[in-house]
Amino acid sequence: MGFIKEFKEFAAQGSVIDLAVGVVIGGAFGKIVTSLVDDIITPAILSPALKAIHAEELEKLVIPGTAIKYGNFISASISFIVVAFALFLLIKGINQLKKPKKVEEEAPAAPSQEELLAEIRDLLKNK
16 A cells, blocks of 8 residues: 555645646647647748759658658758747747846855853943
8 A cells, every 4th residue: 555655645746736737738739839830830931942953842852763752851940949939939939027136135144142142241330
């Protein structure tokens, strides 16, 4: 029974739950970025450039006589760059939304116990 209890405590820790939420949100964000690349960037920006070099479909670019599909690699590389840039912009925006923490001025150091006792002694002597 100890093993199950130990596993339950591990699974209920905040870090495990945070990780699970991060994975789910990351998957959803990945779909958004994939749609951005496939449905917006490629048709708007890449298609004219690909038509200019007579390579309308990157995925079909292969080295003649081989099974090496370098077009898939180029497509995946472009997707990675767009994902990295989108994440950069997202994180930059989140960081700007965070309010900078106010640096509190440190209070002057309180006198030590010996200093307080010395002051009391001096006050008593003066009376």
